[in-house]
Amino acid sequence: MIREVPEVPRRSVLGGAVATGALALGMGALGAAPASAAPGSGPAEQAAPRRRPGQKTMIGVPYAVHRTVRVAVIGLGNRGSGMSAGWAAVPGCRVTAVCDIRADRAKRVAEDLVGAGRPRPAEYGGAADSYAAMLRRDDIDLVYIATPWEFHYEQGRAALLAGKHVVVELPVATGLDELWDLVDTSERTRRHLMLAENCSYGRNELAMLKMAHEGVFGDVTNGHGGYLHDLRELLFSDTYYTDAWRRLWHTRSTASFYAMHGLAPIAAAMDVNRGDRMTTLSATATAPKGLADYRERFVPRGHPSWREKYVNGDLVTCLIETANGRVIRAEHDVSSPRPYSRINSLAGSRGIFEDYAGTSATGARVYFEPDHSGHSWRDFAPYRKEFDHWLWKKIGDEAEGGGHGGMDYVLQWRTVQLMRAGLVPDIDVYDSASWCAPVPLSVQSLARGGRPVAVPDFTRGSWVNLRPGLDSRMTEMPPV
Amino acid sequence: MFSVVLRRAGAVVAVAAAVALTAPAAVAAPRAAADRTAVAVSPVDLDGPAISEVRVTVANAGPERMRRLSVGLKGPAGWAVQPAAARVEGAVRPGAAASVVFRVQVPERRPGFTLRTFTATASYEGGDGRGSGTGTRVERSGAVLERLSDAFDNVGATSESDTAPGDFDGEGNSFSAQRLAAAGLSPGARVDALGAALTWPDVAPGSRDNAIARGQAVKVEGQGGRLVFLGSGVGYDAAGTATVLYADGSSTSGAVGFPNWSFQEATAHGATLVGSTDGRNRPDGYGDAGVAYRVFAHAVELDPGRRVAAVVLPADAGMHVFGVAIAP
Numbered sequence: 019m020i021r022e023v024p025e026v027p028r029r030s031v032l033g034g035a036v037a038t039g040a041l042a043l044g045m046g047a048l049g050a051a052p053a054s055a056a057p058g059s060g061p062a063e064q065a066a067p068r069r070r071p072g073q074k075t076m077i078g079v080p081y082a083v084h085r086t087v088r089v090a091v092i093g094l095g096n097r098g099s100g101m102s103a104g105w106a107a108v109p110g111c112r113v114t115a116v117c118d119i120r121a122d123r124a125k126r127v128a129e130d131l132v133g134a135g136r137p138r139p140a141e142y143g144g145a146a147d148s149y150a151a152m153l154r155r156d157d158i159d160l161v162y163i164a165t166p167w168e169f170h171y172e173q174g175r176a177a178l179l180a181g182k183h184v185v186v187e188l189p190v191a192t193g194l195d196e197l198w199d200l201v202d203t204s205e206r207t208r209r210h211l212m213l214a215e216n217c218s219y220g221r222n223e224l225a226m227l228k229m230a231h232e233g234v235f236g237d238v239t240n241g242h243g244g245y246l247h248d249l250r251e252l253l254f255s256d257t258y259y260t261d262a263w264r265r266l267w268h269t270r271s272t273a274s275f276y277a278m279h280g281l282a283p284i285a286a287a288m289d290v291n292r293g294d295r296m297t298t299l300s301a302t303a304t305a306p307k308g309l310a311d312y313r314e315r316f317v318p319r320g321h322p323s324w325r326e327k328y329v330n331g332d333l334v335t336c337l338i339e340t341a342n343g344r345v346i347r348a349e350h351d352v353s354s355p356r357p358y359s360r361i362n363s364l365a366g367s368r369g370i371f372e373d374y375a376g377t378s379a380t381g382a383r384v385y386f387e388p389d390h391s392g393h394s395w396r397d398f399a400p401y402r403k404e405f406d407h408w409l410w411k412k413i414g415d416e417a418e419g420g421g422h423g424g425m426d427y428v429l430q431w432r433t434v435q436l437m438r439a440g441l442v443p444d445i446d447v448y449d450s451a452s453w454c455a456p457v458p459l460s461v462q463s464l465a466r467g468g469r470p471v472a473v474p475d476f477t478r479g480s481w482v483n484l485r486p487g488l489d490s491r492m493t494e495m496p497p498v
Numbered sequence: 499m500f501s502v503v504l505r506r507a508g509a510v511v512a513v514a515a516a517v518a519l520t521a522p523a524a525v526a527a528p529r530a531a532a533d534r535t536a537v538a539v540s541p542v543d544l545d546g547p548a549i550s551e552v553r554v555t556v557a558n559a560g561p562e563r564m565r566r567l568s569v570g571l572k573g574p575a576g577w578a579v580q581p582a583a584a585r586v587e588g589a590v591r592p593g594a595a596a597s598v599v600f601r602v603q604v605p606e607r608r609p610g611f612t613l614r615t616f617t618a619t620a621s622y623e624g625g626d627g628r629g630s631g632t633g634t635r636v637e638r639s640g641a642v643l644e645r646l647s648d649a650f651d652n653v654g655a656t657s658e659s660d661t662a663p664g665d666f667d668g669e670g671n672s673f674s675a676q677r678l679a680a681a682g683l684s685p686g687a688r689v690d691a692l693g694a695a696l697t698w699p700d701v702a703p704g705s706r707d708n709a710i711a712r713g714q715a716v717k718v719e720g721q722g723g724r725l726v727f728l729g730s731g732v733g734y735d736a737a738g739t740a741t742v743l744y745a746d747g748s749s750t751s752g753a754v755g756f757p758n759w760s761f762q763e764a765t766a767h768g769a770t771l772v773g774s775t776d777g778r779n780r781p782d783g784y785g786d787a788g789v790a791y792r793v794f795a796h797a798v799e800l801d802p803g804r805r806v807a808a809v810v811l812p813a814d815a816g817m818h819v820f821g822v823a824i825a826p
Contacts, residue, residue: 231547231605233576289603293578368575388712388813391733392668404608484580484601489547 066478067198073205076447077480081183081210083440087111087433090139090158090182092149092173093165094118094127095260097187100421101164101430102127106136108427108434110498117142117152120260149173153180160437162214163187166263167275171196174211178203184211185433188278189454192271194474197451197458201476204447212433212443213450215282216425217360218488219432221414222382222398223283224407226364226371227489230287232405234386236368238288243280244349246359250312253352254323262322268309268353269326274301274334274460277348278453280360281338284346286488287364291448294342295481298470299456301463303331308353328353336456336463338473341481348456371398408492431495438496444488451476533559535626537633539571539618544637546604554618554633556586557595560626564590567622571600574614578603590625611640611715613741613810636749642715642808646822647699649709649716649811654730654818656704661779663704666759666818667732670781673759673791675703677775683793691772691795693825694726711738711817715810720824724797725809728772728821731756731794737767738812744804752798756817759791769794797825 089105091098094116106113113131116124121143132138142152153161153176161177163170163186171191177184178200190213191197204211217223230238252258253265267275288294306328313323332353338346349361362373362382369386375395376383382398390396409428410417417424417431436443455473462471475481540553554571558564567590570583580601590596602616614637621630643649655673656664664672675684678698683689686700699707708729709716718725725742737755744750755767760778764771772795777787800806806824811817 228547228606230576231603232608233574233605236575238576289578293580293603366576388738388815389710391815394668482580484549484578484603486547486549489605491547 066475067202069202069205069478073202075477075480076204076208076210077477077483078442078485079208079210080440080442081437084159084437085110087437088114088157088159090115090117090152090155090161091127092117092152092161092163092177093169093187094120094123095164096258098162098164099123099127099130101162101426102131103134104420104426104430105162105434106131106134108431109495110438111430111434112137113139114157115140115142115152115155117149119143119146119148121148150176153177153182158182160185160433164214166260167192167267168263171200174200175203178207178209178211181207181209183209183437185214186211186450187214188276189213189457190450191454192273192457194455194458197454197476198474201447201451210443211447211450212445213278213282213453214429215278215445215450215453216422216429217279218282218286218445219409219428220283220423220425221406221410222373222380222402223286223362224410224488225402225405226283226362226373227287228405228407229371229401230364230366231489234369234401234405235364235366235371238344238364238366240345240347240365241284241287242347242349242361242363243277243282243284244347244351244359244361245276245279246349246351246356246361248354248356248358249352250309250355253309254313254317254321265309265323265326268306268328268330270329272303272330272334272461272464273457274336274348274350275330275457276352277334277336277350277456280362281346281348281456282449282453283362284348284364285449285453288340288342288344288346289484289487290340291452291477291481292487293482293484294340294344295475295477296338296346296452296455296473297341298339299459299463299473300337300468300470301456301460302335302468303464304333306331306353308332308355312353334460334464336460338456339470408490412492435493435495439493441493442486444490448476448480449487533626535559535564535620535622535628535631537618537620537631539616539633539635542602542604542614542616542635542637544604544607544614544639547606548604550602550604552600552602552616553597554600554620555595555597556590556620556622556631558590558592558625560624561592562624562627563592564596564625565623567596567620569596569598570619571598571602572617572619573602574616577605592625607639609640611638611642611810613638613713613715638743640715642717642743644717646709646716646819647701649714649819650699650701650706652708652710652818653704653706654708654820656779658779658784660704661781661783664779664781666708666730672779673793674775674777674779674784677777678773678793681773681775681793683773689728689772689821691728692724692726692770692797694724694795694797694823696726696728696795696821696823698728699820708818708820709811710815711811711813711819712815713811713813715743715808716822718806718809718822718824721802721805722800722824722826723802724825725800725806726795726797726823726825727754727756727819728793728795729756729817729819730759730792731762731767731816732758732818733816734758734762736814736816736818738814738817740798740812741810742798742800742806743808743810744801745807746804748801748804750799750801754796754798754812754817755814756794756796757792759793760789764792764794767796769796793820800824
């Protein structure tokens with residue numbers, strides 16, 4: 019029996035989960051096509067919704083110059099509290115307000131910031147809609163959202179409508195209609211919405227991107243990425259994920275929830291939305307065994323999880339084709355015993371990069387012609403040094419102490435710099451929507467027996483145009 | 499101004515204002531049928547990371563109107579070019595030209611010498627009647643190495659008393675310095691090959707004595723008929739294209755390659771055997787007696803009327819270069 023979580027807004031359920039739920043219940047899945055449907059003829063193939071009169075693209079639109087970036091944070095659990103300190107540490111950035119449904123968390127984070135010598139932010143909390151009151155403040159330029167997934171769309175949209183720029187943790191939304199609505203809302207409000215895709219700012223990932231642009235890979239033909247992280251212990255923890263929100267997603271959706279950490283760097287290296295685009299996605303899923311097996315061995319009888327049935331496959335794999343004939347494999351597995359990996363592999367006509375495979379400090383290995391011959395892997399270290407992104411050269415030392423190996427701080431520093439200097443975002447709403455589209459599309463494809471489904475073109479045709487992105491030119495942080 | 503149709507990944511996208519046609523400056527005089535279509539590529543701004551615009555101009559030098567003109571541009575391997583090709587609607591009159599603007603994704607400028615080659619192709623009906631034409635622009639940047647030894651990055655010869663530093667083949671094996679000397683290939687020795695007087699690297703055994711060909715540019719000055727390379731190969735496909743840069747800014751290129759140091763025909767890739775040794779040094783000492791390990795020469799033609807300034811080595815890690823010199 020699939021049970022819903024009361025806190026989940028109906029819209030989220032309709033977007034990301036009902037297809038799975040319906041399928042699991044033996045009902046006709048929403049949007050599911052007949053088995054005889056041609057590849058790519060799924061719901062996503064529908065034409066892009068028309069822009070309203072006057073609505074324009076946000077591609078290439080710079081931020082207005084902000085002397086100081088004033089950040090508000092919604093969601094102060096593990097992620098939000100840590101990132102609050104990170105935002106406050108960036109030169110020219112101030113956390114002006116914090117919000118959590120649990121008011122005590124807002125107070126704690128505010129006190130932590132004061133303890134770190136930062137100004138005390140305004141505190142909001144105590145109700146599910148406390149954030150709405152916070153968004154009415156006029157001393158907020160950027161809203162950072164780190165709540166459970168089911169709230170991302172609603173809160174991100176509300177922040178845009180309140181006239182704020184938004185950085186949203188993964189995924190920005192779980193339904194195609196939601197993703198389109200965020201694109202439209204960004205275009206209508208002229209505010210940017212960005213997926214907090216910190217791994218896109220990883221040192222290896224950025225070097226890989228620069229090597230792709232240099233032509234080290236020759237013509238890039240394929241890439242693999244994903245999120246392979248044994249979260250079983252945390253998923254069954256009674257304290258880590260508030261109200262077990264993340265585990266409960268495994269009871270109601272077959273989606274590849276969180277592959278963006280591996281998908282996004284590969285998409286960037288392939289210039290997705292900047293000359294290429296993802297066109298079709300087909301998904302496979304292994305049986306959901308991992309969580310039940312873990313529960314059987316390690317979770318006491320009587321624990322609330324024993325009333326749950328897990329439907330999310332242990333390994334959900336999405337094969338994504340691009341307009342330029344490339345293939346991306348994006349994997350998601352958080353319920354199997356295994357060491358951590360985001361895979362990070364990119365290959366082309368002249369060589370290959372593989373992360374999480376080498377023995378050097380970088381953790382990566384390579385093989386490129388003409389530098390290499392003899393069919394043996396080589397150390398990535400000299401390449402990372404040669405192709406090190408300017409962000410890591412500039413602030414790598416500052417970032418090293420930050421979360422996730424420094425990626426969090428690089429993302430935060432760069433975001434603040436872009437806003438303070440009035441530059442075009444590295445990651446925009448179109449990237450964010452594209453990278454999150456596999457969440458609902460994997461559900462659709464699995465419901466169709468793994469048949470390919472079309473990936474929407476959120477740029478509405480502008481993907482053909484080359485344009486800068488994460489491989490940016492060095493610029494200075496404006497002086498404080 | 500004409501509209502143009504952009505082809506990309508099988509899709510056809512109509513784009514306006516990417517193509518401009520220019521009329522002849524004066525009334526075009528009748529042209530000889532032998533006049534070729536000229537395809538020119540504009541200079542490329544290589545100050546990346548950036549998106550640079552590159553204009554390709556196709557001049558109709560033929561006697562007929564040029565129809566169904568399609569223009570494409572290809573950059574260095576792996577560089578994105580938008581569009582890959584563009585079709586010019588309408589016709590280009592004799593003496594007139596059409597130009598198409600392409601956008602190229604330029605990476606961050608690299609330290610060291612680079613050659614970036616952009617090749618434009620035009621296919622058409624009418625015009626000079628040939629049906630197609632090409633134009634190339636080679637953009638150079640960075641400094642040229644003063645001498646080949648500055649590019650030495652591999653230990654190819656070791657003493658039989660200390661074989662550990664060697665790694666000619668990527669597996670820790672190397673030439674025996676003693677046996678090379680017996681074949682006339684001792685440090686600093688003159689080596690005559692294919693008409694050139696080369697010098698065997700004047701370094702002690704166990705030192706870096708050869709350059710793995712990775713596209714390095716090395717100063718080589720003089721005039722002559724051939725540029726001779728001294729070296730040997732790893733694998734079966736140790737071959738590539740060497741580019742000769744002349745003092746007047748022009749360049750020529752030619753194929754060059756070496757057979758595998760032990761088990762390939764000595765004339766593979768067109769090479770010439772220079773010297774042979776019996777056995778080789780392995781990580782644990784001298785061994786493989788009875789097997790020949792060899793050094794070769796290969797040459798590319800030069801324009802004898804122009805002064806050579808530098809050579810860009812091929813980009814093939816199987817090629818190991820011990821020396822280079824100009825032959826009369």
